[in-house]
Amino acid sequence: MGTALVYHEDMTAARLLWDDPECEIECPERLTIALERLRQRGLEQRCLRLAAREASEEELGLVHSPEYVALLRGTQALGTGELQALSGQYDAIYFHPSTFHCARLAAGAALQLVDAVLTGAVQNGLALVRPPGHHSQRAAANGFCVFNNVAIAAKHAKQKHGLHRILIVDWDIHHGQGIQYIFEDDPSVLYFSWHRYEHGRFWPYLQESDTDAVGQGQGRGFTVNLPWNQVGMGNADYVAAFLHVLLPLAFEFDPELVLVAAGFDSAVGDPEGQMQATPECFAHLTQLLQVLACGRVCAVLEGGYHLESLSQSVCMMVQALLGDPPLPLSGPMEPHRSALESIQSVRAAQAPHWMSLQQQDAAPVLSPSTRSPEGSISPLLPGGPEFKAPVAQTEAQAMAALSSLLDQLRLYPTPPLRTAVALTELDAALVLPPDVLHWERSAPQKEMQAWARPHEALAQDKSFNALGKVLYLLDSILDGQVSSGIAATPAPAAAATLDVAIQRGLSHRAQRLLCVAVGQLDRPLDLADDGRTLWLNIRGKEAAALSMFHVSTPLPGTTGGFLSYILALVLPLAYGFQPNLVLVALGPAHGLQAPQAALLAALLRVPAGGQVLVLVEEESTPQLAGVLVQALRGEGPPSLGPFSRASPEEMQALEHLRGQLRTQWKMLQVAAPQGL
Ligand code: X5A
Ligand code: ZN
Numbered sequence: 001m002g003t004a005l006v007y008h009e010d011m012t013a014a015r016l017l018w019d020d021p022e023c024e025i026e027c028p029e030r031l032t033i034a035l036e037r038l039r040q041r042g043l044e045q046r047c048l049r050l051a052a053r054e055a056s057e058e059e060l061g062l063v064h065s066p067e068y069v070a071l072l073r074g075t076q077a078l079g080t081g082e083l084q085a086l087s088g089q090y091d092a093i094y095f096h097p098s099t100f101h102c103a104r105l106a107a108g109a110a111l112q113l114v115d116a117v118l119t120g121a122v123q124n125g126l127a128l129v130r131p132p133g134h135h136s137q138r139a140a141a142n143g144f145c146v147f148n149n150v151a152i153a154a155k156h157a158k159q160k161h162g163l164h165r166i167l168i169v170d171w172d173i174h175h176g177q178g179i180q181y182i183f184e185d186d187p188s189v190l191y192f193s194w195h196r197y198e199h200g201r202f203w204p205y206l207q208e209s210d211t212d213a214v215g216q217g218q219g220r221g222f223t224v225n226l227p228w229n230q231v232g233m234g235n236a237d238y239v240a241a242f243l244h245v246l247l248p249l250a251f252e253f254d255p256e257l258v259l260v261a262a263g264f265d266s267a268v269g270d271p272e273g274q275m276q277a278t279p280e281c282f283a284h285l286t287q288l289l290q291v292l293a294c295g296r297v298c299a300v301l302e303g304g305y306h307l308e309s310l311s312q313s314v315c316m317m318v319q320a321l322l323g324d325p326p327l328p329l330s331g332p333m334e335p336h337r338s339a340l341e342s343i344q345s346v347r348a349a350q351a352p353h354w355m356s357l358q359q360q361d362a363a364p365v366l367s368p369s370t371r372s373p374e375g376s377i378s379p380l381l382p383g384g385p386e387f388k389a390p391v392a393q394t395e396a397q398a399m400a401a402l403s404s405l406l407d408q409l410r411l412y413p414t415p416p417l418r419t420a421v422a423l424t425e426l427d428a429a430l431v432l433p434p435d436v437l438h439w440e441r442s443a444p445q446k447e448m449q450a451w452a453r454p455h456e457a458l459a460q461d462k463s464f465n466a467l468g469k470v471l472y473l474l475d476s477i478l479d480g481q482v483s484s485g486i487a488a489t490p491a492p493a494a495a496a497t498l499d500v501a502i503q504r505g506l507s508h509r510a511q512r513l514l515c516v517a518v519g520q521l522d523r524p525l526d527l528a529d530d531g532r533t534l535w536l537n538i539r540g541k542e543a544a545a546l547s548m549f550h551v552s553t554p555l556p557g558t559t560g561g562f563l564s565y566i567l568a569l570v571l572p573l574a575y576g577f578q579p580n581l582v583l584v585a586l587g588p589a590h591g592l593q594a595p596q597a598a599l600l601a602a603l604l605r606v607p608a609g610g611q612v613l614v615l616v617e618e619e620s621t622p623q624l625a626g627v628l629v630q631a632l633r634g635e636g637p638p639s640l641g642p643f644s645r646a647s648p649e650e651m652q653a654l655e656h657l658r659g660q661l662r663t664q665w666k667m668l669q670v671a672a673p674q675g676l
Helices: 029-040 066-077 080-087 099-118 149-161 177-183 235-253 279-289 307-322 337-353 355-360 395-411 424-429 445-452 461-478 491-507 559-577 594-604 622-632 648-661
Strands: 003-007 048-051 124-127 166-170 189-196 223-228 257-262 297-301 419-422 484-489 513-518 533-538 544-547 550-553 581-586 612-617
Touching: 003 029, 003 099, 003 307, 029 307, 048 099, 066 099, 099 124, 099 149, 099 257, 099 297, 124 307, 149 166, 149 177, 149 257, 149 297, 166 177, 166 235, 177 189, 177 223, 189 235, 223 235, 223 337, 235 279, 235 337, 235 355, 235 559, 257 279, 279 297, 279 307, 297 307, 307 395, 337 355, 355 559, 419 461, 419 622, 445 461, 445 491, 461 484, 461 491, 461 581, 461 612, 484 491, 484 622, 491 513, 491 581, 491 612, 513 559, 513 594, 533 559, 544 648, 550 559, 550 648, 559 594, 559 648, 581 594, 594 612, 594 622, 612 622
Parallel strands: 003 048, 003 124, 124 297, 166 189, 166 257, 189 223, 257 297, 419 484, 484 612, 513 533, 513 581, 533 550, 581 612
Antiparallel strands: 544 550
């Protein structure tokens, strides 16, 4: 439905007029270079361009005191000396004669974006602004920030659009203490921030940036701080933070709008953050957020001071907003020990306030419905990275590695890929978006006969013809001609079709194939346990890990239970495995409601880099097919409905399984391993 890009050239006018090493990194080129890169890659042209407007003084008053706004208005007439003297009254701030105008445009851009999304003109968007906002407070500028753009936008969404629940995700590497102060007693705004902290030794050196600051009064539990106590955090740490902290709370909160305080000083190369997350990580984070609030995501630029890294990260985020499948994540998917300590600490601090954390942290007790694995778990490691993360001894080597990494990303083409649908009878009842391909092509008869021969269920014409489409669609996904697909098969042929699809995928180009079989589908007998296939049977009869690559789990009917199984088991396995193809098969008695199936597909699409093939039974409803198509195209899936707690038995079974698997699959961890 469209992505807005809100910008105004005037926001490049403000700049530092005197010598100040702390402030000089906040420069006009941050915007011009990011925008230039968006143009070069054809991304700006795909967005709805909106010229930023100035926020009115009344709108600024949603957050700031009239005296503070008046003071800022006065700066327009000051000389350089006076500006410098005034700037000195604040921490890490410089004023310029154009600061007031720029800052009003920055806040106005955020407001315009929220209006565009909440009126339905677009699905999502990014406001490219400066000065940034998240450090600014009711009556104080701070940390390059003048007006609190995101906080003003949130207040506006409540007041003008009547919203009741807004999620703010602050992935800038500094703590947005300004946002925290503004909403600390407000339960209608859930504020999540991660930040470089180093036990309080990093700017802005505040005690209230730690995990035990959870909000005040009615707002307790609606401030969530995840401090990073070491530098060097990377893709695995950021994804783990989303899977194990942010997303469980966000689903339980059920926001109507997601605002992102999108600072990219948390990316590799940034002098402030000193972190390692690569630009494509921000596409993953963005798409993980797009499953919330029906996809209504408004991002507003905050920090980001390495011009090339910033521009790449901005491009990745815009591509994700546009619905393009994300690039695979680089680097080992193993969170740092220090990151796990932080994750453990914030989960403990928030547990009293969130059902989703209470149920997950239930003691892992062996229940009668679970059993130990037969034999030993294979020690094979999941596949390696597509790009090598920079590992360097010297500063110069590090810089060379970084620029080669950024070069690789620059060369990556914008995929002109689409979702294909092979639904036979079903698609007649479906109104599909115009860019969806109706899949008619079939694999050559000869080839297919060889594949189908061992399977009696595929002897019938109908099943055989459906298989032909499935196989050709599979090839086309693996060859990069289409991104994702959905195909229907007659129910009696479901297991055989899946079996052939797996073999075909493995013999074609799938280096690592994740098969998520929902319902009564048995693992093919001849499937090798060689690390190339991860077989996950959901709603199998019991929770069991027969090997690291062969996992079977029940699936709770409660929303809380369902979400826990997906966020705490399925996605960590998928991120650890890094598949280049995901096969989702909804087999006999899969029992998934349409919104659940859509959420599963929407979430799996992210670690799979968009390469997902969903097999449904021909007897499925057009409604199910419809929401699956939406999910595969990157549109927000429908809401699961009200949160209901999982039963203790369900959670015990999950914890038992996680306990069995987490030494091999590090993304399952939510706490630092003991005794090391
Ligand atoms: C928005 C932002 C950083 C201020 C750092 C001061 N501010 N040392 O990234
Ligand atoms: Zn920052």
